């Protein structure tokens with residue numbers, strides 16, 4: 001870590017999903033990629049406090065680069081010394097500002113987060129940035145967090161591709177964009193540092209009839225046609241799925257959410273509508289579909305295509321409502337206005353099962369009818385294999401996976417078995 005060599009160090013995240021922090025250092029400079037909060041079930045690794053003290057121990061650091069806004073990649077940003085510049089995508093930053101405004105009401109002893117978020121620098125996709133002798137080129141990548149990035153890192157004559165969390169079966173991954181991007185801008189690399197979340201979920205992925213966000217839309221449309229009243233349990237920032245639900249809703253039915261969720265959707269549409277048709281409004285008779293707001297309007301109105309949810313009208317037309325299990329207002333509305341709502345569950349199925357069971361989600365679903373419609377935010381084996389084939393790395397370093405040690409045993413990776421280098425947390429890899 002204090003050598004004069006070029007080194008990669010995964011401080012945390014070499015053998016688990018989330019909570020990750022990775023350092024790229026040369027003799028003179030270093031950058032850190034992601035600084036995530038540990039997920040609750042991850043034990044026997046450095047605590048968040050230990051991680052912060054180890055990574056930011058007074059040594060200079062040119063920048064912390066966040067791949068995306070998920071808490072297991074950005075959650076510890078308040079613990080980063082104030083003089084170190086932070087970087088994130090421009091739309092991701094706007095989303096974070098909306099999230100943080102709300103989170104700042106809940107004191108965590110670390111002070112308000114909004115000023116630090118507002119002070120973050122933004123990437124220009126495919127534009128190089130220099131941090132001393134480390135050159136970074138960020139590229140858009142598909143993930144369940146909007147505006148996620150992967151990085152091409154060049155230093156000391158070596159090329160490293162750092163994937164962060166990614167996939168290619170969502171809205172931003174269509175039309176083989178990953179393959180075309182790698183061929184056009186990246187080419188072959190020396191080292192590939194790749195996420196491997198799905199390697200412990202291969203059976204789960206195989207059993208899921210919904211492989212892509214497109215599949216999700218098709219299934220949602222069927223459910224909306226046969227269920228006049230439904231609620232959708234979905235992460236408020238999983239915009240690919242939210243936009244698929246939004247477009248899948250038949251004409252005449254109402255799309256209901258609260259002002260917080262509406263502000264997030266509007267920011268996502270504003271930021272990404274120019275790139276992806278799915279992020280443009282659904283036009284009904286030439287006019288954008290209204291978002292029907294429950295609770296406080298928080299300043300939203302006709303100008304933003306929002307109106308107050310009027311359930312005397314919505315009950316006749318039929319409607320769906322985006323809900324969050326930790327907000328009681330949704331349960332109250334279901335009780336008051338809905339007869340037999342279908343719960344569409346659109347989060348990781350693991351939260352419904354024993355090991356990772358989430359009691360709040362169980363309580364919310366209760367005895368309602370429930371249907372799971374969810375697609376993963378992470379790359380399937382075939383996508384990982386494709387990326388390895390296209391970049392032809394000499395060394396493959398897995399991270400963000402529970403299966404780092406078994407990476408080579410996946411049949412699709414067999415040809416690359418002897419290129420795999422499994423690192424331990426805090427172990428430096430000289431390149």
Ligand SMILES: [Zn+2]
Pocket residue numbers: 068070073143145165377
């Ligand atoms: Zn993520």
